[in-house]
Structures are given as structure tokens and as C-alpha cells.
Amino acid sequence: MTNWTEIDEIAKQWVKEAGARIRQSMQESLTIETKSNPNDLVTNIDKETERFFIDRIQGTFPGHRILGEEGQGDKLRSLDGIVWIIDPIDGTMNFVHQKRHFAISIGIFEDGKGKIGLIYDVMQDELYHAFSGKGAYLNDTPLAPLKEASIEEAIIAINATWVTENRRIDPSILAPLVKRVRGTRSYGSAALELASVATGRIDAYITMRLAPWDYAAGCVLLNEVGGIYTTTDGEPFTFLENHSVLAGNPAIHKIIFGDYLHADR
Incomplete structure (x- = not known):
């Protein structure tokens, strides 16, 4: 029988250790490369951090599989069994340019269902963590259930690129939404933006x-x-593929999806 409490405790230790290694590495020079485009950056620290996790997972839990951003894990076609989904540095551009606002992000799944979620804001030393059925926390503080908010009082996270240039959704649909809400933000780290939704700091x-x-x-x-989280078409995530994302508290998700993304359907 899987000891999930042990996995949770060990994963937290590894995340903190990896964060300390990243902070120490920032005193050294970075090797920076590009991937799919000039703005898609990867550094030697991304690769080394992913390797850090892979070595420890394989050494401690040899039956577990790994899906990692930098491609050093397994080639997966399913989420059968226990799978660690790892982003060693989410927000690499922030890491390179700002030395802050980046995170280690790890989801641990069993047969396609999320069991453990860890998002570690390395420079703030803030660990957002959740254990299925046992609540979510920021360090030792429990996160409260999300409260409803009106769309006019909402703060949403959205990159300006999607409002001005977007192949999936006509920018004329998003522009009125941006004008209606109280404010918009873009942090440059999907993991931290989702964590901010979970804490209620942003509404979608x-x-x-x-x-x-x-x-x-x-x-x-x-x-x-x-x-609530779905694709912008209202579909569930596979956790194996790239997706568009609409995440938020239920009331705001419903309004954005119904009144804007699919108002004409």
C-alpha cells in the first residue's frame, strides 16, 4: 500500500533542498539557451534542478515515473501508476532577468488523479502545498475555501499578449472583460498565478x-x-497535453466562460 504521507514529507524536503541549491547557484554565472523561440529560455540550473529530483525519485521510489519539462524523465503516454510532474523552475525568464517570481512546481498523480501539489516560491521561501482530501496550505497556514466575488470586483491574471494577439480567442472578446474587471495582473509564472488563485489573491x-x-x-x-479549472473551451485537462487554461473561483469562472469565452455558443 502506498504511504502517501511519507511521499508528501519527502517531496517537501526535496523541494526545500532544491530551492536552497537554486539560491546558492544565483551567485554563479548562468548558461542560458533558447528552446522553441528566443523568449523560451532554459538555463543550466533548470536542467540541474530537474536532474536533482529525478535522481532522488528514482533512488527512493524506483517504481514511480517522471514527466519533466526539460525532458530528462520518462516518455509517457499515460498517467497509470504514480507519476511526478515536474517543472524545476517555472518562470525561467523571471529567474534570469529579475532573480525572483519563479517557482519549483511538482504535482504527484496516481492513475491520473492529483494526490500532492507543491509550488515553492524560492525567493520568498513560501511553500504552497496540498494533499488530496486534507486541504491546501501556504507554509503552515491553511488556505480557506474560495469566496464568491462579483466580476466587477475581480482581479484576473492574463498576459497582455492574449488580449492583443490571440489565435484561439478573438481579442475583441477579451478586451471588454479586461475593462469590466477591477484589475489585471501578469506574474510570468503559471505556477504562482495558479497558487494566487488558490489563495484568493486573484480571482481567475x-x-x-x-x-x-x-x-x-x-x-x-x-x-x-x-x-474550478478547464480549458477555455470548457474541457477537462488530460495532464499529459498542452492546454489553454481558465482557472478561478466558481462564480468568476462561470461568468468569464459563459458571458465572454462562449457567449455566442
Whole structure:
């Protein structure tokens, strides 16, 4: 029988250890490369941090599988068994340019269902964590269930690119939404934006393209506080594919989806 309490405790220890290694590495020079485009950055620290987790997972839990952003894990076609979905540094551009506002993000799944979610804001030393059925926390403080809010009082996270240039949704649909809400934010880290939804600091998060390692841990957090997450078409996540994302408290999710994203359907 799987000892999930042990897995949770060990994963938290590893995340804190990896965070300390990243902070120490910031005194050294970075090797920066690009991936899919000039703005899609990866550093030697991303790769080294992913390797750190893979080595420890394989050494401690040899039956577990790993889906990692930098491709050093397993090639998965299913989420059967126990799978760790890892983003060693979510917000690499922030890491490179600002030295803050980035996170380690880990979702641990069993047969496709999220069991543990960990999002560690490395520079703030803030660990957002959730254990399925046992609530979500920021460090030692429990996160309260999300409260309803009116759309006019809502703060949503959305990148300006999606409002001005968007192949999935006509920008003319998003512009009125942006004008209606109280404010918008863009933090440059999907994991931290989802964590902010889970804490109630923002009311919704909209983006057109995220990979599983970007959203897996955040979804486990949202499950524990009553958050809703779907694609912008209203479909559930597979946790194996890239998706658009609409996440928020139930009331705001319903308004954005019904009144804006699918008002004409």
C-alpha cells in the first residue's frame, strides 16, 4: 500500500533542498539557451534542478515515473501508476532577468488523479502545498475555501499578449472583460498565478497555452479550496497535453466562460 504521507514529507524536503541549491547557484554565472523561440529560455540550473529530483525519485521510489519539462524523465503516454510532474523552475525568464517570481512546481498523480501539489516560491521561501482530501496550505497556514466575488470586483491574471494577439480567442472578446474587471495582473509564472488563485489573491487566471508541468501542481491546490479549472473551451485537462487554461473561483469562472469565452455558443 502506498504511504502517501511519507511521499508528501519527502517531496517537501526535496523541494526545500532544491530551492536552497537554486539560491546558492544565483551567485554563479548562468548558461542560458533558447528552446522553441528566443523568449523560451532554459538555463543550466533548470536542467540541474530537474536532474536533482529525478535522481532522488528514482533512488527512493524506483517504481514511480517522471514527466519533466526539460525532458530528462520518462516518455509517457499515460498517467497509470504514480507519476511526478515536474517543472524545476517555472518562470525561467523571471529567474534570469529579475532573480525572483519563479517557482519549483511538482504535482504527484496516481492513475491520473492529483494526490500532492507543491509550488515553492524560492525567493520568498513560501511553500504552497496540498494533499488530496486534507486541504491546501501556504507554509503552515491553511488556505480557506474560495469566496464568491462579483466580476466587477475581480482581479484576473492574463498576459497582455492574449488580449492583443490571440489565435484561439478573438481579442475583441477579451478586451471588454479586461475593462469590466477591477484589475489585471501578469506574474510570468503559471505556477504562482495558479497558487494566487488558490489563495484568493486573484480571482481567475486565463492563458492560451500551458504544459502539464505548468498547471499540474496548481490544479491539486485548487481541488482543495473549491477552485474550478478547464480549458477555455470548457474541457477537462488530460495532464499529459498542452492546454489553454481558465482557472478561478466558481462564480468568476462561470461568468468569464459563459458571458465572454462562449457567449455566442
